[in-house]
Amino acid sequence: MTITITAFERSPDGGKGLARDTRVRWALEEVGQPYEVRLVSFQAMKEPAHLALHPFGQIPTYEEGDLALFETGAIVFHIAERHAGLLPRDANGRARAVAWMFAAVNSVEPAILELVTAKILEGDKPWTKDRLPLIEDRVRNRLGQLSRRLGDADWLDGDFSAGDLMMVSVLLRLRSSGLLDEYPNLAAYVARGEARPAYKRAFAAQLAINAAAPPAG
């Protein structure tokens, strides 16, 4: 059955790979599954046809036969469950990999989202300059904890897993802030993720779309 995902017709990041379809593309590349992409405009994302697929009017979505899924973490997990390569075979290792998937989106990403929100949605507010250091310290708190747990290991728990895929993807959002570089083992961890051939293919695929998109305006 054909797998079809949705992605931005033109990503707000201009092709830096931070839109969430990159996470799903990466998972599909890791397990060697071909997929098709349906591009969606900002306007179409808020219309009934897309809202039927994704209640929050976002991308990516995932369609395969009579299954329609939304929410990146769930899509990556679905792919990881159906195909070898992203989850350990033993039940306990698998449960721990799922723990890192949830940790990425619920324990690490919220502080990073707050930083992104402050810069983008509240960038013009008078308080943002004074607020940013507070948010950065909350991000550092999480990064410090994650750095201590990772130590000098390559990946969070044994071999590369869907947990690492999600955590690296979340941390990539911090690159432009410089915060990641304060934790050399985390910076190296993210670089290891980016060096994976599957990530490189996923990144190139989203870049090709955004490089071809007409200029904004």
Added chain:
Amino acid sequence: MTITITAFERSPDGGKGLARDTRVRWALEEVGQPYEVRLVSFQAMKEPAHLALHPFGQIPTYEEGDLALFETGAIVFHIAERHAGLLPRDANGRARAVAWMFAAVNSVEPAILELVTAKILEGDKPWTKDRLPLIEDRVRNRLGQLSRRLGDADWLDGDFSAGDLMMVSVLLRLRSSGLLDEYPNLAAYVARGEARPAYKRAFAAQLAINAAAPPAG
């Protein structure tokens, strides 16, 4: 094998059920699994023995034989996978329930966390009064989308699932803000969750600990 979870020795909410052990207790009650609770002080949560269980120094954790898990979503999913009652039997329905679990923690909870953070961590800042309406509108955006998807259904996708357990738990954090009451179908949805006997047992169990805790200070 005995299941042991951790919970606050004294919850910051004084027993309102908002600490995340309530979500795990609720899942265990839904599937009828007995469990033991180990109470952890704020100080002990930051010490090596607990950090070995939970890299972010929080509760709850979950121990069962040689499995040790952290991260509420992953623990609830583990319980739902091992025992009947929290996931549909058909593969597609199960994948969609997982989507709602991730949606609860990654699409709905971040805006709610931002509201909680603004009130608690930044409550004394000069900008908070002007910022709160912006955050509340971001929460309303998500609630509106969720409300439209739920419509007049009892639960998000067919029977009650781990997705509803997580979503109701996330929405419960909004009760004191009054925002939930602006969406009558969501308020009724949360009330349906709270009316479940398993939720009531979970709530009573955490309240019993906090009611017995010595007063703060």
